[in-house]
Amino acid sequence: MEEVPGKTDRESHGVICGTKRPVLLFIFLPAMERRCVSLLIMCGIVGYIGYRKAADVLLDGLYRLEYRGYDSAGVAIRDLREIQIEKEVGKVAELDNLLKSRNFEGTQGIGHTRWATHGGVTAVNAHPHCDSQSNVALVHNGIIENYLEIKEDLEKEGVTFNTQTDTEVVAQLLAKIYQGDAVSSLIRLSGFLEGSYALVILVREIEDKIYCIRKGSPLVLGKGKKESFCASDVPALLPYTKDFIYLNDGEIAELSQDNIQIWDSSGQVLTRSSFHVDWDVSMSDKDGYPHFMLKEINEQSRVIRDSLLERLQDDSVDLSAELKWSHEDIHKWKKIHIVACGTSYYAALIAERLFENVTECDIRVDVASEYRYRKLKSGPDTLAIFVSQSGETADTLAAERKARTSGACCLAVTNVPNSTLAREVDHVLLLKAGPEVGVAATKTFTGQLCVLYLLALYLGRVCETLSKNKENRLVQELRILPFKVDSILEDHLLIRELAEKYANARNFLFLGRGNSFPVALEGALKLKEISYLHAEAYAAGEMKHGPIALLDPEVPVVVVIPRDELYDKVLSNIQEARARSAPIIAVATSGDQYIGTNAEDIMWIPVTEQEMNPFLAVIPLQLFAYYVARYRGCDIDQPRNLAKSVTVE
Ligand code: F6R
Numbered sequence: 001m002e003e004v005p006g007k008t009d010r011e012s013h014g015v016i017c018g019t020k021r022p023v024l025l026f027i028f029l030p031a032m033e034r035r036c037v038s039l040l041i042m043c044g045i046v047g048y049i050g051y052r053k054a055a056d057v058l059l060d061g062l063y064r065l066e067y068r069g070y071d072s073a074g075v076a077i078r079d080l081r082e083i084q085i086e087k088e089v090g091k092v093a094e095l096d097n098l099l100k101s102r103n104f105e106g107t108q109g110i111g112h113t114r115w116a117t118h119g120g121v122t123a124v125n126a127h128p129h130c131d132s133q134s135n136v137a138l139v140h141n142g143i144i145e146n147y148l149e150i151k152e153d154l155e156k157e158g159v160t161f162n163t164q165t166d167t168e169v170v171a172q173l174l175a176k177i178y179q180g181d182a183v184s185s186l187i188r189l190s191g192f193l194e195g196s197y198a199l200v201i202l203v204r205e206i207e208d209k210i211y212c213i214r215k216g217s218p219l220v221l222g223k224g225k226k227e228s229f230c231a232s233d234v235p236a237l238l239p240y241t242k243d244f245i246y247l248n249d250g251e252i253a254e255l256s257q258d259n260i261q262i263w264d265s266s267g268q269v270l271t272r273s274s275f276h277v278d279w280d281v282s283m284s285d286k287d288g289y290p291h292f293m294l295k296e297i298n299e300q301s302r303v304i305r306d307s308l309l310e311r312l313q314d315d316s317v318d319l320s321a322e323l324k325w326s327h328e329d330i331h332k333w334k335k336i337h338i339v340a341c342g343t344s345y346y347a348a349l350i351a352e353r354l355f356e357n358v359t360e361c362d363i364r365v366d367v368a369s370e371y372r373y374r375k376l377k378s379g380p381d382t383l384a385i386f387v388s389q390s391g392e393t394a395d396t397l398a399a400e401r402k403a404r405t406s407g408a409c410c411l412a413v414t415n416v417p418n419s420t421l422a423r424e425v426d427h428v429l430l431l432k433a434g435p436e437v438g439v440a441a442t443k444t445f446t447g448q449l450c451v452l453y454l455l456a457l458y459l460g461r462v463c464e465t466l467s468k469n470k471e472n473r474l475v476q477e478l479r480i481l482p483f484k485v486d487s488i489l490e491d492h493l494l495i496r497e498l499a500e501k502y503a504n505a506r507n508f509l510f511l512g513r514g515n516s517f518p519v520a521l522e523g524a525l526k527l528k529e530i531s532y533l534h535a536e537a538y539a540a541g542e543m544k545h546g547p548i549a550l551l552d553p554e555v556p557v558v559v560v561i562p563r564d565e566l567y568d569k570v571l572s573n574i575q576e577a578r579a580r581s582a583p584i585i586a587v588a589t590s591g592d593q594y595i596g597t598n599a600e601d602i603m604w605i606p607v608t609e610q611e612m613n614p615f616l617a618v619i620p621l622q623l624f625a626y627y628v629a630r631y632r633g634c635d636i637d638q639p640r641n642l643a644k645s646v647t648v649e
Helices: 009-011 031-035 054-064 092-100 147-156 166-177 184-193 293-296 301-306 327-332 342-358 395-405 420-424 441-462 468-490 492-502 515-529 540-545 565-576 609-633
Strands: 044-049 072-080 082-089 108-114 136-144 195-203 210-215 219-224 227-231 243-246 252-255 260-261 335-339 361-368 382-388 409-412 427-430 507-512 532-540 557-561 584-589 601-605
Touching: 044 054, 044 136, 054 072, 054 092, 054 108, 054 227, 072 092, 072 136, 072 427, 082 092, 082 293, 092 195, 136 327, 147 361, 166 184, 166 361, 184 195, 184 210, 184 252, 195 382, 210 227, 210 532, 210 609, 243 260, 252 382, 252 468, 260 420, 260 468, 293 301, 293 609, 301 409, 301 427, 301 441, 301 468, 301 492, 327 441, 335 342, 335 395, 342 361, 342 382, 342 441, 342 515, 361 601, 382 395, 382 441, 395 409, 395 420, 427 441, 441 468, 441 609, 468 609, 492 601, 492 609, 507 515, 507 565, 515 532, 540 565, 557 609, 584 609, 601 609
Parallel strands: 335 361, 335 382, 382 409, 409 427, 507 532, 507 557, 557 584, 584 601
Antiparallel strands: 044 108, 044 227, 072 082, 072 108, 136 195, 195 210, 210 252, 219 227, 219 243, 252 260
C-alpha cells in the first residue's frame, strides 16, 4: 500500500478505523487541478422507516424542503429486498406525478430535492445515487471536494460511472469499502471524504435500517411511534413528530422502526436526548396565501409580539432568563462584533446604530465571509454576535469558530433551536418567527431586528449607558409596533399598484441615510433576488460620488426617507436625483407635507420613534419586491439560483 503524502492528517483525526489503511490505492493529482471543477450543491434530503407508505412521507417532506433545492428530485424506496429508484428533472411535483404511476408500497426510503449551480440538471444526475451493483443507494447534501481524486482511483480499479456527480463517487466508494458492518464502513468512508456532506443511505442487504452520517451539512433525526425520520431541516418532519435530535459533525445514526442509535466518529455509542419543537405544522403551510413570502410578510406583527413575550418587565428589557451573564461578564466587554450574511447582515447593520447609541462598546459589523479571513483583534473583551436565520450558514459558522478560538464570548441570534450555530456558541437568543419557507427572508429580518434591539437595550440598561427614560420610550414603541406594521399591510393594494407601474423598469437605485441606509440595502436585495431586476443601494450621501451617473428617466430611485434627524439631508439627495429626471418613489412618514412635491409616488409608513423606522420602512419594500416579482411572473418562493440555507462556502 502506497503512503500518500499530505493525507496523514485525516488519519490522525481518528476517522480511519482499525490498523490498516483503506483498501483503495490512491494516487493524488495536484489539488488545484481538481478543486476547480467541484460542484456547488445545497439540497434537501429526507429519510423514512416505519409503517406508512414511504413514498407519501418522502414526497411530503420533499415539498416542505423544496426551498432548499428545486431543479430535480428523486426517491429510493425499498420494496421487499429491492431498492427502487425514481428521479425526475424539475420540481417535486414532477416527481410526484411520476410516482403516481408506480404506486410503491414500501415503508422505508430516502428522498432528495437538488439544487445545483454547476453540473448538469438531468434525471441521471439527480439523487439518489447507487453503486454499479445497486448494493447501496444514497442521497447527499454538500460537496465532496476531492471526488475527482477518488473517482480516478476507483476507475483504475475498474469501476465505471454513470453520472458526473460527486455523490455517485461516494456511493461507489462506500460499496467498495462495505464489508458487512455499516457503521464501521461509514467511519472508514468519512476518512476518504473531504468537503461537506449529510448522507442518508440504504444498504441493500440490511433490510430494516437506514443510515446517516454528516459533516458540515445539517441533518436532523425525528422519532415517532414505530417510525423514525431524518431530514435536512425540521419543517420537513413537522406533520409527523415534534421531537428531534441533531446529528453532530462526524456522527453516524442508524434508524430503525423502533430506535435511533448514534455513534461518534470513533465508533463509540452515544446517548442523546431529543429536543421538543413547539412549531405548529400549519406554520409550514401556505395558509391560503398564494406564496409563502406573502404569508410570511403578513406574519410580521405576530413575530414582533412573540419576540417581546417574556423579555419585557414593565417598560424594561430583561433577558436574564435566557442569558446567564453576570454584571462582571457584561462589564468586561469593550468590543461588540456582529457578524452575518445577506439579509441577516442588513438587520445587524441597523442594530449597529442602536448599539452605538446605547452602549459604550466599540461596535463592528461585518459579513461573515470577510470576517472569517480578517485579522481582527477579538478576545475575552469581545462579545461576538452571530446572526443567522438558519443557524447553518457556512461562512457564519466559520466566523463564529474563529471568534470562539480567540476567547470572545459568542452569542447566536437564530431562528432554529439546536441548529449548528445554536449548539456551538456560548449563548443563544432565539427568534420567535416560526419556520420561514420563502427563500427571501422577510419575517426573520423583523425577528432579528427585534431581538438585536432587545439585546442592545438590555446591555445599555445593565451598563447604565441608557437612560431610563429612553429605554421606556423605546420599549413602549416596540409594544405598539405590531399595530403599525398591520396598518402598512392593510395598504398592500396601493403598493401593488405601484409595483405594476414600475414592473417594467430594468434598473433601480435605492437610497437611505442613517438607519434607513441598511433598509435601502435590504429593499434592493429583496427586489433583485425575487424579480431578477438590477437594484443597487447606496447611502444617499454617496450618490454624488458615482452612482448619480446612472440616473435618467428610466431609472426609478426608491428613497427611504422617514421623518428623522437626517430628513433634510435626504430631501437634498432627492433633489439631486430629480435634477437628472429620475422618478422618485419615496418611503415616507404619514403627515410629511414636503414629500408630495418631491416624489412621483409614495409608500407611507406611520409615525414612530426614529430608531424604530426600519421595522416599518422595510414592509412596503418587501411588498413592492413581492408584487413586482408577481407582475413579472417570477417564481417567488423559489427564485432561480438561490437556496434557503447556504451550507457551503
Ligand atoms: C435574502 C436571504 C439571504 C440570507 C443569507 C443568510 O433574502 O435570505 O441573504 O439572509 O443567506 O442566511 P442565514 O440568516 O440563514 O444565515
